[in-house]
Amino acid sequence: MKPIGHQPQLYICSDSFGVSGVTTQAYYLARGMAALGWDVHVICYTTYGNYYPAFSSLPITIHQINTFTCEDFAKLYSYNRQDKIDIATKVRQYLEHNGIFDPVKPGILVINYMLSMLYILDSIPHNIARTFILHSDEKYYYRLLEHFYPHFDGIVTVSKHIYTHAQKFVPLNQLSQPTAVIPYGIETPIIQDSHKLKIIYTGRFVEYQKRIFDTLEIAFLLKQWEVPFHLTLAGDQSNRITLDKRIQHLGLGDCISIVGPLSREEVSQQLKLHHVFLLVSEFEGLSLSLLEAMAHGTIPVVSRISSGVEEVIQEGVNGFLVETGDIHGFAAVLRDLAGGFSKFKSLSNAAVNSIRNKGCTAETMAYRYAKFFDRVLSWNDLNCDRVRQQTVDQDFALEEISPQSAVKITPHNQCLPEVSTTSVAKIQQITYIQEHPTVTFFLDGMHVGGVQTFVKHMLVALPKHQWNARLALYVNNLDDLEVRKLQQQGISIIGYNFSENQGHLPEEITSALLSDTAGIIIPNFISQVYERTNKIPSRFAISHIFHADEAFYYDIFQNNLSRIQSAIAVSQVCYQKANQILKDNSTTIPLTRIPYGVKMNSQWVERKNSQTLKIIYSGRIIEHQKCIFEIPQLAALAKQKGLSCEWTLVGEGDDTELLMHRIRSLRVDDCINFIGRATPELLSHLLEHHDVVILTSEYEGLPLALLEAMGHGCVPVVYDIPSGIHEIIKDHHNGFITPQNQRVRFVEALRQLCFDRGLLKEMSYHAWETVYPTYSVNQMVSKYINFFDEVLQNHDNQF
Numbered sequence: 001m002k003p004i005g006h007q008p009q010l011y012i013c014s015d016s017f018g019v020s021g022v023t024t025q026a027y028y029l030a031r032g033m034a035a036l037g038w039d040v041h042v043i044c045y046t047t048y049g050n051y052y053p054a055f056s057s058l059p060i061t062i063h064q065i066n067t068f069t070c071e072d073f074a075k076l077y078s079y080n081r082q083d084k085i086d087i088a089t090k091v092r093q094y095l096e097h098n099g100i101f102d103p104v105k106p107g108i109l110v111i112n113y114m115l116s117m118l119y120i121l122d123s124i125p126h127n128i129a130r131t132f133i134l135h136s137d138e139k140y141y142y143r144l145l146e147h148f149y150p151h152f153d154g155i156v157t158v159s160k161h162i163y164t165h166a167q168k169f170v171p172l173n174q175l176s177q178p179t180a181v182i183p184y185g186i187e188t189p190i191i192q193d194s195h196k197l198k199i200i201y202t203g204r205f206v207e208y209q210k211r212i213f214d215t216l217e218i219a220f221l222l223k224q225w226e227v228p229f230h231l232t233l234a235g236d237q238s239n240r241i242t243l244d245k246r247i248q249h250l251g252l253g254d255c256i257s258i259v260g261p262l263s264r265e266e267v268s269q270q271l272k273l274h275h276v277f278l279l280v281s282e283f284e285g286l287s288l289s290l291l292e293a294m295a296h297g298t299i300p301v302v303s304r305i306s307s308g309v310e311e312v313i314q315e316g317v318n319g320f321l322v323e324t325g326d327i328h329g330f331a332a333v334l335r336d337l338a339g340g341f342s343k344f345k346s347l348s349n350a351a352v353n354s355i356r357n358k359g360c361t362a363e364t365m366a367y368r369y370a371k372f373f374d375r376v377l378s379w380n381d382l383n384c385d386r387v388r389q390q391t392v393d394q395d396f397a398l399e400e401i402s403p404q405s406a407v408k409i410t411p412h413n414q415c416l417p418e419v420s421t422t423s424v425a426k427i428q429q430i431t432y433i434q435e436h437p438t439v440t441f442f443l444d445g446m447h448v449g450g451v452q453t454f455v456k457h458m459l460v461a462l463p464k465h466q467w468n469a470r471l472a473l474y475v476n477n478l479d480d481l482e483v484r485k486l487q488q489q490g491i492s493i494i495g496y497n498f499s500e501n502q503g504h505l506p507e508e509i510t511s512a513l514l515s516d517t518a519g520i521i522i523p524n525f526i527s528q529v530y531e532r533t534n535k536i537p538s539r540f541a542i543s544h545i546f547h548a549d550e551a552f553y554y555d556i557f558q559n560n561l562s563r564i565q566s567a568i569a570v571s572q573v574c575y576q577k578a579n580q581i582l583k584d585n586s587t588t589i590p591l592t593r594i595p596y597g598v599k600m601n602s603q604w605v606e607r608k609n610s611q612t613l614k615i616i617y618s619g620r621i622i623e624h625q626k627c628i629f630e631i632p633q634l635a636a637l638a639k640q641k642g643l644s645c646e647w648t649l650v651g652e653g654d655d656t657e658l659l660m661h662r663i664r665s666l667r668v669d670d671c672i673n674f675i676g677r678a679t680p681e682l683l684s685h686l687l688e689h690h691d692v693v694i695l696t697s698e699y700e701g702l703p704l705a706l707l708e709a710m711g712h713g714c715v716p717v718v719y720d721i722p723s724g725i726h727e728i729i730k731d732h733h734n735g736f737i738t739p740q741n742q743r744v745r746f747v748e749a750l751r752q753l754c755f756d757r758g759l760l761k762e763m764s765y766h767a768w769e770t771v772y773p774t775y776s777v778n779q780m781v782s783k784y785i786n787f788f789d790e791v792l793q794n795h796d797n798q799f
Contacts, residue, residue, distance in 0.1 A: 008377060009039040009107035011100075011128070013114035016044060017052040018236070020204070021288035022112055022135050025158075025184050025365075027054055027264070029110075032185070032366020034059050043100065043114065054264050065094045088119035101125050106381075108154075108373045118144070121151040129153035129380035131373070134162050136285035137307035138209075142169045154376035155179045156369075158286040161307035178375040183311070183358070184288045185365025197338045200232045200274040200298065202267055202289045205243060213246065214280040214327060220250045221331040227338050231278070234260045234270055241762040271296035275344060276337060282324055284308050294318070295355045297348035301333050312358060318350035437792060438468035438519035440512070442496075442526040445477035446486075448651045448677055449620055450704035451524055451547050454596055456482070459491050461781040467788070468516070472496050472509055498528040505535045513537060520788050527556055533563040541565040541795040543788075546574040548625075548701040549723030557581060566590040566791040568784075570702040573723035590794060592787050595727075596704045597780025599680065600711025604768040605688055606761065607713070612644045613754040616690040616714065618683060618705045621653030627719075628659055630696040630741075635668040637747045643754050647672040648690060650683060687712035691760055692753060698740070700724050707775050710734070710767040715760060717749045728775075734766035 010033050014026050026042070034040045040060040047056075047064055055062060067090060091114075095101060107128040111117045112135075121130055131154040134141040141162075146169040149155065154177055157163040163181045166172055172179045205212050212233075219231050233243070233256065240258065247256050262270065271277070277293030279302035284290075286308035290300055294312065300319035302309050313319040322329040337343070355361065359368070439462055441455045455471065462469040473483065475495035487493055496506040505513075513519075518539045523529035524547070533542055544560075546553045546569040553574075557567065558581055566589055569575035575593040582591065621628055631649065638645050649659075649672065656674075663669050678686065687693070693709035695718040700706075702724035706716055710728065716735035718725055719742075729735040736749035753760045773779065 008373075009041060009102055009105055009128075010373070011041045011043055011107060011109045013043050013110060013112045013117055015113045016046050017055060021184070021285075023051050024264070024288050024292075025135070026110075026112060027051060027058075028185055028362040029366060029369060030055065030060050031058050032362050033370065035363075036366060036370050038370070039105075041100070043095075045114070051264065063098070063100055065091060067094050084116060085119060088116040091116045092120045092123055101128050103127065106377045108376060115144075118148050118151075121148065126380075129373075129376045131156065131376055134158065134166060134285065137162050137165065137283050137305070138285075142166060145170055149175070149177075153177055153380045154372065156182050156372065158182065158184055159308040159311055161311075162285055165306075176379070178372060178379055180368070180372045182365060182368045182372065183286050183308075183360050184291055185360050185362040197227075197229050197276070197334075198232065198274040199229055199276045199278050199334065200234060200270060200293070201278045201280075202234045202262075202270070202293070203279075205233065205235045205240065209282055209284075211280045211282055211325070212243070214325065214330075215278060216243070216246055216250060216252065216256070217327045218278070218280070218330045218334070219252050219256055221327060222334060223252065223255060225331070225335055227331075227335050229255060229334065229338060231256045232270065232274065233258045234262055234267065236261050241758050245762070267292070268296065271298050274298050275348075276301055276334065278330070278334075279303060280324070280330065281305060286311065291355060291360050294351040295360075297352050299337070299344065299347045299351060301330060301337075312354055312360065314350075314354070318347060318354045433466075433468060435517060436466050436468050437788070438470055438516040439788065440470045440472055440509075440519060440521050442472045442521075442523045442529050444474045444526065446473070446480050446482040447477075447620075448653070450596070450701075452482075453598075453704055453708075454547075455524070456486070457597060457599075457777045458781065458784065459486060460489065461777060462785075465781065465785050467785065468492070468519070470494065470512065472512075498532075505532050510535070513540065516540075518792060520791065525552070530556060530560040530563055533560070539795075541791050543568060543791065546570060546578055546701060549573050549577070549699050549721075550625075550701075554578070554581065558585075561585055561587050561589075564589060565795055566787070567592075568787065569593045570596055571724040572727055574701055590787070590791055592783075594780060594783045594787065595775055596702050596707055597775055597777040598704060598708040598711050598771070599684065599777060600708065600772050600775075601688070601713065601768065602772070604765050604772075605713050607691055607764060609757055610691075612646050613692060613750060613760075614646050614648070614690040615692045615694055615717075615750070616648045616650065616686060616709065617694050617696075618650040618678075618687075618709065619695075621649070621651050621656045621659055623655050623658075625697055625699060626653075627696045627698055628653070628655055629662055630743075631694070632659070632662045632666045632668050632672065634694075634696075634743055634746055634750075635663075635672055636666040637743050638750055639668060639671065641747060641751065643747070643751055645671060645750065645754065648675060648686065649673070650675045650678050650686060652677045683708075684712065687714055690714055691764070692717055692750065694718065695725075697721060702727065707771055711771040711775065713764045713768045715753060715763045715767050717746065717753075719746070728770055730766075730770075734763055734770050 012026050012030055014023060017023060030040045030042060042055060042060060042062045044062065044064055045068065101107065103125055104127065109124060109128050109130050111132055124130060130152050132145065132152045134145060134157045145166060149170045155172060157166060160181050163172060201215050204210055207213055215231065215233065222229050243258065247253055271293055275298065277290065277298040277300045279287060279290055279300065281303050283305055284307060290302060294300055300313060302313065302319065302321060303324040304321040305324060309321065313321060315321055320333045322333060441458065443452060443455060446452050459469045459471055470492040471486065472494050475497045478495050483493060494508045494512050496509055498506065521529065521536060521540050521542050522545060524545060542564050544557050544564045544567045554577060557578060567578055569578050572593060578591055582588065617631060620626055623629055635647050663672050687709050691714065693706060693714040693716050695703055695706055695716065699721055700723055707728065710716060716729055718729065718737055719740045720737050725737060729737055731737045738745040738749060
């Protein structure tokens, strides 16, 4: 096939070379466009991944952005806006310093998963046209399209359904930019006959989107029906431990094989050996695995999903469609196929012919892209000056739409990044808007604690939802590093001293409230606020939060019912006890349960294998409630039993000096590291590099430190307490719960994790899976906003 028009350059972004449909499509596109005479370049963060050898064998140029530090790699999959901008800046600097883009030749940039490119689209040279491909029928792609489409010079969808659905977000058929539907293309090999029913799944071993565990349920039903079959699962090995255990539990070890990760050639060889391709996904774009299977004559039995499949599968002619989640339906189709081998040849031939007739070959795909890219370049020549004058809006909440299926890259040379303990995050300044209602939080100080962390999250998040947020802090604690950070972000902070204002609100607070139109007062544990509610203007509602399953909170609530207009409990136990107080006093006020939200990793991070179990405690260093002196006792017992453990203590508190004495007296100072107070950035990094989080408290509400650690993949080992623990930990599934003060049982749980890294890996994933995204800051803030709106509405009706 001759090159079309000129021979410009094609730049394909691929963050890594891991196994995925997008990476495979990038390979076919690079190979096909190179064959058409284009100068093809691939820009990547790392050459990590099974597909790198295939790419490196092509006549193309691969540019690895080699200026990244280990800390940069940690930011790659953060959805923090500033982290994205930092990474984008480094990408831009690398591209400019190395002259990657030819400043004269026309070219095409295909972004794919390299999201940092979106932030620097306005800095791409005018001769390079920017093309965006919607690879999947997923909110993630539609939101990116909606936000960035003015900066795209061409837009492609991989199925007709995606093109149609995208119209709800952007009127593609009315844009001046070229748009097109270009299905994936694959190789079409020669088919080999076989007379034994074999089923194969190829893809990622994840439950989100791919519903991988449905394949086991289908196999279990086939075995019950005594259908002769063998199922091969070929994929990336994520969830391998859980899959193996589930296979063993269902008694399927003799009829299921797990292979992979596989090279492209090995995938092709596996497909030749199987009759049926099984795809049970909840959604796809146009499944490249499906096209590859059909090209090999493997008969598809797939979910009836909106996008892609009905464009290539004709029911009963070249494959079969089953409703998503219909285990019995899938098994029934496979049973019928097993009993009718005579149908195989016609179905197999029809599958192959469908790929060829519909133009789903790699060569046809490349030809279509070449023609489309010519349109894009022509459009760019006429419009680049107008388009490039628009500045990319970098204030975009990627965390709300992040693909749950994304796989975090761990470079081979990953090291422990240095994290500054004094750096202040650069974030958008927060502005007080008088027309918005205000939430005022009272605290005594910003020392380490779950309540303080909760308040910080709320202070930063509420202004994004048309609420003002204010912090009222004891005057002696205003000169604090964390306070200064909040002030630098533009958060309103006022000081108070109740001891100098007997029976009255401090003048600073009175003055601040006078400027507010309406709002919510949250005293937290500052009891003096309740004593002065008669001095608070009636347009403000008092909300009581039960932060812990502690008599202190219940007593305040009981004694101030007439002054409180609403209440929030952080755990089910707290909610039940608060509700009982209301019933006992024949009182009705809005009461709800809102768990804490924490910052967490948007992908599970697998720990490196190590002979040493890394254990972390994060919280206040106090004996009251936290029982901090229990930790050196546990460390001593673990050491006595021969466990190789490294303990890290993060936090501050009144009992620090006594704790140090206990550690030395028990001779465990060689295995316990004391970090002290840590910034959120440092704590997040520490959690990523520890295996286990421990909690020895005698009571809690919903332990925020525990949620945060689980959100980073730490396995919890805790003492049993009534509130919060059983809401988030399922014993022996995502953590261990041991009876209070049973040190031998506690250390036995550590021993299991120390000597069974497979169990540790499995439980780490389950811990992260439990927290993400249910206990995110966004979820928490959204619930508080809805509740506050209800409270103010009720309050307005009363006053």
